[in-house]
Amino acid sequence: MLGRPQEIQIQSDCALASGQAGQIATFGPVSVLLCGRPTWAEAALAQEAGRRGAAELLARLWQSHGLAALDRIGGSFALALYDRARNEGLLAIDRMGICPLAYAQVAGGLVFSTDLSVLCRHPAVGRELDPLALFAYLYFHTIPAPLSIYRKARKLLPAQCLHWRQGNPESRFYWQPEFTASAKPEAELARELRQALEEAVAGCVTDPKATGAFLSGGLDSSTVAGYLKRLAPDSAAAFSIGFAAEGYDEMEYARACARHFQFPLHEYYLTPEDVIAAVPKIAAAYDEPFGNASAIAAYYCAKLAREHGKTCLLAGDGGDELFAGNARYAKQKLFALYQRLPAGLRTALIEPLVAAGGVPGLAKVKSYVEQAKLPLPERLETYNFLHRTPLSDIFETDFLASIPTDWPIEHLKEIYHRPKASMLQRLLYLDWKLTLADNDLRKVNRTCALAGVEARYPMLQEPVVELAIRIPDRLLMRGLELRSFYRRAFKDFLAPQTLAKPKHGFGLPFGVWLQFHSGLRELAYSSLDQPALSGIVRKDYLAALKQAHSNAPSYYGVMIYVLMMWAQWALAHPSA
Template identity: 45%
Template sequence: MSGVCGWLGAGRRRAGMGTPAGAPSMRLLRMARELHRFDGAPLQTLLADGGALAVAAHAGSAHLHSRDGLLVALWGRPQLAGAGGDVATAVAQRWQERGLEVCAALSGPFALCLLDSVNGQALLAVDRAGCHALQYQCRDGDLLFASSLNALQAHPQARRELDPQSLYNYLYFHTVPGPATVHQDCRRLLPGEYLHFRRGAARRGRYWQIDYDEAAARPFAPQRDELIGLLEAAVRRAAGAHAVGAFLGGGTDSSTLAAMLGRVGGAPARTYSIGFDVPGYDEPDYARLAARHVGSVHHEHRVTADEVVAAVPRLAAVFDQPFGDAAAVPAFYCAQMARADGVHRLLGGDGGAELFGGNERYARQAVLARYERLPAVLRQALLEPLLFRLLTGERPALLRKARRYIEQAVLTMPARLESHNLLQGYGPGRVLERDFLAEVDAGAPLGQLAEAYSQSHGLSQINRLLALDLRFTLADNDLPKVNKACELAGVEVGYPLLDDALVAFAARLAPRHKLDGVRLRPFFKQALRGVLPGTALRKRKHGFGLPVGHWLRRHAGLQALAYDSLSDLKARRIVRADFIDTLLGRHLPRHPGHHGTMVWVLMMLEQWFGQRETAVHPPEEAHDELEIRQG
């Protein structure tokens, strides 16, 4: 995946201050090295008085412009109407003519960095779905930025202190949700956001947000034809001229991409899937059936526990902040298999569920919402007293189930979504050291969810859930997971289902076309009937889930890695030692599938700490072959 980095003003001499060690070109080299450390993408750089930019990307994903102190770098595959083949120059011209309006004119996946060193201005922006990342830090009137926190931290002026609240948020979400990062005073742009920096002051804004239209449903046939056309166009744009393949799990989204890739490519698509030798996790039959139906050339690999052990430290190194989704492991091995097959770019189906209504929890929330529609007197005067006060002791299974249903249904949204949150279930006070807990706001994660959910007030519940998942599930978790896994494997990745035109189309769909009672994405499935096999349309969303709990109980190597990591974590005074002992000695043996997730989350936290502490940056005086262009 590579990326972009640079600064405006950092390193200039000020009155009463010395110049930081190292020439600007060496500081830029230190940052840029972090961008291509894993995939070896070519580096290109620009330098001007008080500003610097570097892009690491393969052909077609790096766009640079430099003239009269105006530097522009775009990473990704952006489109700009009328740009021709030189989108960076077109962006520079649009900036000079219309200023910040240039952000809204861009489409496609991108990270934009524009430096106007003459006027002391900078503009940063990321695409509407957040396919590409940008972090920034303002220090003493200067601006540092990078798509990778590791690259940003390589600048000598970067602040490196960790943020306790972000570490807490990681334990809650298993990722660090934006706009915060794991480092203090370092922020990440959210999807559709920009940062305008001018003479030492930064202003953050939103140039785009999804606009749901909940008007009456339009006729099916023209909508179906429009969707098919948009899918083909999106896959064609995402594929480009690279040797391209697609992830294939056998579900609706990945099967759709495989089918469309075969259509637009004029040859059978190359598809790749992962399995496990563990019942309940191994689903190669779905992928094979989908591959046979769409006529793709299919490849499979079964991930072993030994491969998981080998991948853990490598993944901890490529992620620039703690990341606890174990599905990164199979995503990496799938991308590595594609790379060995000569594929340089993979297409992923991420985003389809969050646009068209494909997650199982949407149906569950629809069922729970029915309780709210019962008369208040029936709920409060009869059902709740009966189940919570009168029926005590041993209760029949049906009554226990009814009580659990009401316990969740009475929670307000979005707190209801977190009723199974691991950290909340254990209790933060039982998990975390008292001194660490005193430094953080334990209610902040839920507050962050509630604030985002309130922004979609007035919409149907399904669209409110989709908007929330686009932000937290997709941009904070799923996209970083696949991006980093592919970067480690040396493969680019594209997300056709997040094409801007498809996102706009999905926003115009009537709510009942995304969730009809408890039927998930009814419109999408009906529109693709005939294109996809019935197994793909019926398959429940699963992804490349990893049998962590199973292997933690049965594989000595993974056990040793996890137990050693959690033992080392005790010394950091974040997680209580007695909780770790209870987790490993009592909880994990009783329910490995459930508690194995927390073991993995804590192991990856310690692995990330270890990688951070052993990382060695080259000295300022180091030499390397790097083209430095003066703007």
């Protein structure tokens, strides 16, 4: 807790979700709690942190630099600081949101924790659920910061700090990316990237024998695994998950990478029975509902690594969001072409012609025009479940009346328009928040912790990020080619199969398995009947969802999974 001096409590409860204990230090009137693996902007600071400890160094920097101390720390961290002399407090998390931190304002100060399950134990916070957070969960399949599942708790956003002075908290972003295109030749930028990533992998490895790598066979995980092999030639190993379902398995690419770099690959093929066993465990492990089905694959992958003696796994998360690897970036470039046509041509000819219909072959053109007319970032949500069906058909009337249903779009707008940047750069920045901090990093951190493994992220180290934001758009994507610059930069390092691999993702064939596996169907459908959904989601919508799933299992299986995990989370975390 941050408050009056006699109320200060800096406890071991404030530890990372990964189970990593925090450092506590006091220097003069300043007390600091620091969690994570911080890095430093200057070599001299790194040496001083090694001598004094990172928490004490931060206390000293605060006394001499105030809030500017945050400019000199990087890596992954969550921190809490209290200055008794100034009666000031500070909460902050790292630039990419690797480490979470939740807080609540209470009488006399702030209470905080990296785990909402700890924070809600405070009697002034409690377990009252936030209806807007539940709505946002169904919209995003995770609860994005600053919302939390509990009405009185909020979460810090990436690179955000909360400065508490004389009883008044004020939030701000202590860092914002400056997307400035470098004038350096492509070859020089590529050399810098290879060096930065190799050093980032080395910086994430403290015990080579205990460190392995996630491996999907894609560009990022293959790069990380390759550099791990170079760093630890005798102990490097990778771990992969396969699916015995057509269109989902990528093991051939993981095997090609393992052959190319000559390290052992440990494989595990996931089954519906594994999903049934994991769902209650994973729901209980998260401090709020989490609906990304690939968490199950991540858990079994981390579990496999732990069984082979690894206590740390390097993940490739972040590469697509830094170097333009998601298919939506190319799709939005196509839509942007329509906006470049003369306004008169669009409104006087194309749109009336499309609206009139009756012309053979215009169906796809009509869909294109309807989407292209929408502004960004709204256009990204065209296929969102909550835009494809009227909200009144999904939610109970009283629940719907209690929330601002435009919050998700307004949240997207605020993030998208925050940086001064191009369309592509804004899309990347938006994904840093929604795809990484709110989703993928939570997925990997929590499932690794459940398996007894710590996850680390070479792609998200400051030198790599700072280089990525200097790569010109024309190099990041050549036309509609995803990851153009990255592929060219690593063409002599990665396997040919890796370089040619199409973007796939790490999806779980949940909807497909749900069709034929009675045990999995029983778990999912019985979850939809749980009291947690009562009064919120309409029963006739749930019935329609089950029926629609039989016709489009992959698509509707996603929403069934999201609702199932909400109900399973509620069973494991009963509210007051």
